[in-house]
Amino acid sequence: MDAADQILPDAPRGAAPLTVEEFRDRLAEITDDLPRRLRQCADFIAANTDRIAVSTVAELAAGAEVPPSALMRFCQILGFSGFSEMQKLFREAYAPGFPDYSTRLKNLKNGGAGSPSALLGEFIEAGRLSLEALAKSADEAALAHAVQVLSGAATVHVVGLRRAFPVATYLAYVFEKMSVPAMLHDGVGKLDHRFALRPGDAVLAITFAPYSEETIALAQDAHDRGLPVVALTDRLTSPLARTADAILTVPEVDFGAFRSLSATIAMAIALAVAVGSARD
């Protein structure tokens, strides 16, 4: 036949991934049936996707322990015209958005620290960063487990003091609206209401460094009595980790001395609403 029939079998032209996500899908899709050297490329690229934007063909090839030409072929198999086109995707996808945080903080201290609008801008930014970090780091399995634990409880005891108190009150509000039996431990009058914990109940404890004595004590107490404890805290190394059956961490960005709470509240509402729905 004529030239038109000489179709290249495994290099579909015009099928180059347009987003990082498409790229990953395509990579996963082809990795399995690839000859040895190209497989090495695929594995290395999958493990080092983030370095594509800032590396040369030679560097990546060396990392994957293949000659540069193998890496070129690999790019073409993915649908790109060559390495440069592939790199372009990652260079453009890298949308910074955040000129790093510590620098801005310094600028603010030096500059017009007094201006309320500047402060507002910083707190907005801290909130945004917190939410983005939460999106990236959220542990879906831990969340699902926490929902399961709380859904089975007769009454949910919510405890969080000082800076965590706003979160606790909001949780109490949402639980009430969703008809979930819940009790807010607010420490009013130094009454600890510890006797209120009944078999079948569960505790939702919220605390961040520096951790509140009272919150940890209540969680410990519940744990000792065999009640399940869900912790909403800042680190896996939090003192709640020992007593908790499910632990949810939220990466919260502080600005100055104050926590934005955005991420914590997002997590709290999601948890409460999920529990509310699960109980129906």
Next chain:
Amino acid sequence: MDAADQILPDAPRGAAPLTVEEFRDRLAEITDDLPRRLRQCADFIAANTDRIAVSTVAELAAGAEVPPSALMRFCQILGFSGFSEMQKLFREAYAPGFPDYSTRLKNLKNGGAGSPSALLGEFIEAGRLSLEALAKSADEAALAHAVQVLSGAATVHVVGLRRAFPVATYLAYVFEKMSVPAMLHDGVGKLDHRFALRPGDAVLAITFAPYSEETIALAQDAHDRGLPVVALTDRLTSPLARTADAILTVPEVDFGAFRSLSATIAMAIALAVAVGSARD
């Protein structure tokens, strides 16, 4: 004299910054006394530091609106041998957060309608949208005015109930930390503590539709007695508008029945911190 005396005055060799921190310091240090074109380079680089790792000389030069040679000179003034050496610093420090935020968010949301992760994704998005809307719509004059009113108060009375209560408690916390005399009106025991309003005090009232009777009543009472009222609410047509001396509105995006509160809290902290600073 001989060749050794021909020292280049403003290109200190071997003084290249070794970290991003050092780079920024050096940049800030020299920016002020730089001729026009080099100043343009400095300004553009300062604002786009994060793009250095993934750009070419030509791209950056175009961005700064200078010829490539000007940018080369700029690199050398900073102490680098050339652009490549400078870029190397940023390529090594380069650590993008993969998987990127929007991809990850999509994944969370696709976790099955009603699943906890999907809910979390929605609340994160609602929070982020709220913050962005606030960044765009914030009324600087109103904020500055509110700060001024509260700074002059002997005691700040914070009132906010139901869904606004978390914000009120957080404000009380921040005021306490900043040594601003403040009183939280929490409605415990249906005691309204109205008598606590003294001449020279001010009220900070927080409420959203559907507005709380008690909050509006307290604001009205204060207004009738000639005390200044600052309102943190959702619309300019809020019932607080009549009684308030300063009115701050926050555009909050709901998901389902629940408010994300991110924007409200950002505004609240900014207000509280600004007031705290102003009183010193």
Next chain:
DNA sequence: CGAAAAATGGAATAAATATTCCAAAACGCG
């Protein structure tokens, strides 16, 4: 105003980097 110094822009060159090509090796299959 005029001379000296500094700064600038662009063209020329050097270096790095990507890409192609093809001969050699490995593989699959009758």
Next chain:
DNA sequence: CGCGTTTTGGAATATTTATTCCATTTTTCG
């Protein structure tokens, strides 16, 4: 085992990108 096919490595080439150099312009200062 031997023939056709696929895969591989590296050398050759093309392209992009960085860097230097110098004639021209602008600024500085006596």
